[in-house]
Amino acid sequence: QSALTQPASVSGSPGQSITISCAGTSSDVGNYNLVSWYQQHPGKAPKLVIYGVSKRPSGASDRFSASKSGNTASLTISGLQAEDEADYYCCSYAGVYSWVFGGGTKLTVL
Amino acid sequence: QVQLVQSGAEVKKPGASVKVSCKASGYTFTSHTVHWVRQAPGQRLEYMGWINAGNGNTKFSQKFQGRITLSRDTFASTASMELSSLTSEDTAIYYCAREPADGYYMDVWGSGTTVTVSS
Numbered sequence: 664q665s666a667l668t669q670p671a672s673v674s675g676s677p678g679q680s681i682t683i684s685c686a687g688t689s690s691d692v693g694n695y696n697l698v699s700w701y702q703q704h705p706g707k708a709p710k711l712v713i714y715g716v717s718k719r720p721s722g723a724s725d726r727f728s729a730s731k732s733g734n735t736a737s738l739t740i741s742g743l744q745a746e747d748e749a750d751y752y753c754c755s756y757a758g759v760y761s762w763v764f765g766g767g768t769k770l771t772v773l
Numbered sequence: 774q775v776q777l778v779q780s781g782a783e784v785k786k787p788g789a790s791v792k793v794s795c796k797a798s799g800y801t802f803t804s805h806t807v808h809w810v811r812q813a814p815g816q817r818l819e820y821m822g823w824i825n826a827g828n829g830n831t832k833f834s835q836k837f838q839g840r841i842t843l844s845r846d847t848f849a850s851t852a853s854m855e856l857s858s859l860t861s862e863d864t865a866i867y868y869c870a871r872e873p874a875d876g877y878y879m880d881v882w883g884s885g886t887t888v889t890v891s892s
Contacts, residue, residue, distance in 0.1 A: 699878035
């Protein structure tokens, strides 16, 4: 499958909110409520921040929220903090026991 | 706590094969699927495939069909990924990740294994 489409970069000031989009197709994002989001700091492994479109794993910050509309999923981070600066990847189940990641978005906290 | 500990960095010549292992602890290994994801330098995460640690069933991304072997050793609680016919484009960090019981995402990740392919 082709990678899901994310903006290459987004930025925001501390305390602000930002939203990262993740565009897929009717074969993946649009067909399943199985989108997850991962945060990756430089040199580190990815870390789960959202699963099942909008669910937060235990221990995840409630400043992270997410949703889906049609073939596009979105991750919103509110009250931006310096520690949020990282790469963010969406991932969707794509049927027939396959998964696809997005191209990744670099978040800069100004 | 749930942990996935991966094997150390590898340097391989073009045409060779590499095998990366992923040892699980803190949970019942055979009750979960293990996914494999790689990341070339400065690039995005790329999905490779999965193995059901219980029954050994596997599935791979079409890109890796014919070159990838996923296996598991239930006694050692270890999953492994072998990639053959390496080229410089296979230089990447290879991650294993666990799929939780409610499925369809990856909740715990290994720290990654760097594989460098160079002549």
